[in-house]
Amino acid sequence: MLENLKPQPADKILALGQAYRADPRADKIDLGIGVYKDASGKTPVMRAVKEAERRLVAEQDSKAYTGLLGDPAYTDALRDMILGDAVPGDRVSCAATPGGTGAIRQALELIKMASPGATVWLSAPTWPNHPSIIKYLGMSMAEYRYFDAATRGVDFAGMMADLDQIKSGDVVLLHGCCHNPTGANLTLEQWQAVSDHLNAKGAVPFIDIAYQGFGDGLEADAAGTRLMAANAPQMLIAASCSKNFGIYRERTGMVMAIAPEAGMKTVTQGTLAYLNRQNYSFPPDHGARVVTMILTDPELKADWMAELEAVRLGMLELRKQLADELRKRSNSDRFDFIADHRGMFSRLGATPEQVEKMRVDNGIYMIGDSRINIAGLNAKTIPVLAQAIIDAGV
Numbered sequence: 447m448l449e450n451l452k453p454q455p456a457d458k459i460l461a462l463g464q465a466y467r468a469d470p471r472a473d474k475i476d477l478g479i480g481v482y483k484d485a486s487g488k489t490p491v492m493r494a495v496k497e498a499e500r501r502l503v504a505e506q507d508s509k510a511y512t513g514l515l516g517d518p519a520y521t522d523a524l525r526d527m528i529l530g531d532a533v534p535g536d537r538v539s540c541a542a543t544p545g546g547t548g549a550i551r552q553a554l555e556l557i558k559m560a561s562p563g564a565t566v567w568l569s570a571p572t573w574p575n576h577p578s579i580i581k582y583l584g585m586s587m588a589e590y591r592y593f594d595a596a597t598r599g600v601d602f603a604g605m606m607a608d609l610d611q612i613k614s615g616d617v618v619l620l621h622g623c624c625h626n627p628t629g630a631n632l633t634l635e636q637w638q639a640v641s642d643h644l645n646a647k648g649a650v651p652f653i654d655i656a657y658q659g660f661g662d663g664l665e666a667d668a669a670g671t672r673l674m675a676a677n678a679p680q681m682l683i684a685a686s687c688s689k690n691f692g693i694y695r696e697r698t699g700m701v702m703a704i705a706p707e708a709g710m711k712t713v714t715q716g717t718l719a720y721l722n723r724q725n726y727s728f729p730p731d732h733g734a735r736v737v738t739m740i741l742t743d744p745e746l747k748a749d750w751m752a753e754l755e756a757v758r759l760g761m762l763e764l765r766k767q768l769a770d771e772l773r774k775r776s777n778s779d780r781f782d783f784i785a786d787h788r789g790m791f792s793r794l795g796a797t798p799e800q801v802e803k804m805r806v807d808n809g810i811y812m813i814g815d816s817r818i819n820i821a822g823l824n825a826k827t828i829p830v831l832a833q834a835i836i837d838a839g840v
């Protein structure tokens with residue numbers, strides 16, 4: 447049996463991490479995987495997370511299974527954080543999942559079950575795991591234009607022209623905020639236009655929201671998702687707590703399915719429970735419990751929000767410093783887009799050869815499509831990156 451296996455394609459984000467670790471240079475710079483790092487290069491455990499874990503260890507008196515959908519206190523709290531009061535809770539089915547990837551996988555399985563002929567439309571480009579899972583599940587997919595290589599902003603005209611081809615029942619995957627890998631995001635007016643268009647076409651929005659709080663703030667980053675949820679008869683959402691709670695390895699996520707009416711909730715929620723049971727039975731609980739404790743305790747929540755806000759402002763400051771440095775060194779404003787982008791990533795628009803040159807010459811590791819993790823930078827490395835970008839001829 448095992449002799450029939452073939453080597454699987456390497457994930458380019460994870461492969462880059464391996465190459466970085468193998469590089470002996472002391473001054474190498476890691477701008478690869480989307481993990482937040484502070485100025486000293488550490489990924490700290492957030493204060494509120496530490497405190498919640500301390501309380502959990504002291505107070506938890508059982509590790510018996512939770513429900514198949516996770517603890518309702520968790521799914522309610524996270525649903526409210528993402529959707530606010532955009533849509534009545536009795537239309538929203540939620541299931542806890544292992545991280546955001548687990549949520550994406552469950553949402554796709556639900557689409558496959560409910561609408562096997564549907565095409566899933568992805569932004570070009572998108573997070574590589576999106577097409578990878580869709581392909582693995584044997585589903586049909588298509589791309590819509592998203593990134594404008596010239597301005598490094600959103601090619602909105604191209605996006606709408608491509609979305610004109612969607613059919614009723616198709617699913618359109620959108621990044622709720624902090625687009626990965628580009629950093630270029632829709633304005634609220636554009637969200638409204640996309641939402642109206644999908645409704646007119648009878649297509650279903652599917653939002654991946656993995657960086658809420660990293661862009662313009664916890665509330666502002668959910669605005670597009672909320673607008674669409676208030677407007678769409680049906681919608682799917684995959685959410686992750688990995689980044690905004692800094693609990694990457696705890697695998698804490700949630701899938702939401704918004705039904706046109708409350709009467710459909712029993713079957714929808716039952717389907718999510720069934721899918722959880724088939725794939726991994728009960729979802730992980732530790733991270734979910736920590737998130738619940740933070741979101742339901744005013745003091746812990748305030749402290750978490752303050753730390754998250756500091757992280758967000760720190761990344762904005764790094765963006766500004768990098769854009770300023772490039773303005774100086776290039777004698778032009780052509781890199782100002784870096785300060786306009788939001789979230790953890792920016793796509794620089796360098797060619798694969800230029801990316802390779804920066805890796806070889808300067809030990810700078812960014813994804814081959816020239817995505818950089820802004821949080822991988824600090825005051826010392828910003829001038830190094832800026833000069834490398836100029837030297838590479840970007």
Ligand code: LMR
Nearest residue numbers: 459478479480481573626
């Ligand atoms: C990323 O895009 O780097 C993150 O979402 C981490 C991952 O798993 O790819």
